[in-house]
Amino acid sequence: MKIKTTYYCQNCGTQYSKWMGQCTVCKQWNTIVEEVVSKKEVKSGIKPGQSKPVKLSEIDTTEEYRIPTQNEELDRVLGGGIVPGSVILLGGEPGIGKSTLMLQVALGLPFKTLYISGEESPKQIRMRAGRIGIDSGQMSLLFETNVQKILHNLYKEQPGIIIIDSIQTLHTDVIDSSAGSISQIRESAAEIIKYAKQTNTPVFIIGHINKEGQIAGPKILEHMVDTVLQFEGDRNHLFRILRAQKNRFGATHEIGIFEMYAKGLREIKNPSKLLLTSHDTALSGTAIAVAVEGIRPLLVEVQALVGPAVYGTPQRTTTGYDIKRLHMILAVLEKRVGIKLSGKDVFLNITGGIRIDDPGIDLAVAAAILSSNNDVAVSSQWIFIGELGLTGEVRPVTRIEQRISEAAKLGFERVFVSKYNKVNPENFSIEINGIAEIKDLKYLMS
Secondary structure, rough: OOEEEEEEEEOOOEEEEOOEEEOOOOOEEEEEEEOOOOEOOOOOOOOOOOHHHHHHHHOOOOOOOOOOOOOOOHHHHHOOEEEOOOEEEEEEEOOOHHHHHHHHHHHHOOOOOOEEEOOOEEEEEHHHHHHHHHOOOOOEEEOOOHHHHHHHHHHHHHOOEEEOOOOOEEEEEEEOOOOOOOHHHHHHHHHHHHHHHHHOOOOEEOOOEOOOEEEEEOOOHHHHHEEEEEEOOOOOOEEEEEEEEEEEOOOHHHOOEEEEEEEEEEEOHHHHHHHHHOOOOOOEEEEEEEEEEOOOOEEEEEEEEEOOOOOOOOOOEEEEOHHHHHHHHHHHHHHHHHOOOEEEEEEEOOOOOOOOOOOOHHHHHHHHHHHHHHHHOOOOOOOEEEOOOOOOEEEEEOOOOHHHHHHOOOHHHHHHHHEEOOOHHHHHEEEEEOOEHHHHHHHHHH
């Protein structure tokens, strides 16, 4: 039999009939590789089902039943729990804690779960479970990478929830290419998803990521599943953040926060207290902001360091903040406030190793930069909430009442917000100061 081959882009999964130097879809160079795609006629073990059209008026619109995972942070990100029959893809860097999180979930569920591992041996997983300190409960372990054998065990065991670690290690007899290839990942995932939908069994799939931070394999894999979760964080820090990049059964703006410690991952119920640094003395270059991730207000500390350019060309470095937004804020401060920053190095850091994309912390970033530049400490009892516009105005932000309430709850004395945010000071136990333009903040740093 003649072997059939084709060419796939390893970055986006686009198929080509011949080799090309650059992918015409994702514009990446040298990512197109040849793969064997000849299919065999094998029985996958999937039982044929019958389907028929249903009238729109006959469809039940009551809220979908969700399975709680006993993990409040994971349930928050999923939208309240696991929807039966859903397929959830979890991605993240190596060593970030994906397998630990899924093992904790499997050990904590009160019904039968099956953990399928293609990377670690059963002994390694048993040792990790011992460190976590949770009774094994209803969890079973299967060390297998062949999809047909996995499906055979699934029909035999009929678990309530399935966890696969990881999709890149699976291979199906339908495709004659090696495990981890584009075609193998696509076909293996398709068979698992088909089983999940036919049996109404939820499936967690752990996936590797590439050097760009995207889930490895064809981009179509993210379209095939119902939910895509990203587990992120700095391995040198304790905190981990779980984000939903796609969720067919809930919102994508919620985050879950965990802390890595010796026994696994601990849920952080009140992250604001942990993300703030305690100082014995007032230090310049720090300001506290209230960011909103989903519906959760989060107090974060912004640290800035401004100094003369050592190597001639000024450096701009950020950790946990968008570098392009920093450039914009520096330009606004130089143009509207009159501070010369073009010849100085500027380093910005969001403490705790987390990343904040909320523009509502712009005012705190500007305050930290002004504080470091003038070497004048900002009071640790002050909070800054506001978005900075190109004209220098402090723009209003969403959920201002929640942000102020969170600051008041933690005992802060004074909050600076946009003058255009409609807030009634009588409703809060904290002093509220409205700022119209960024230059109004300058006198605080003098």
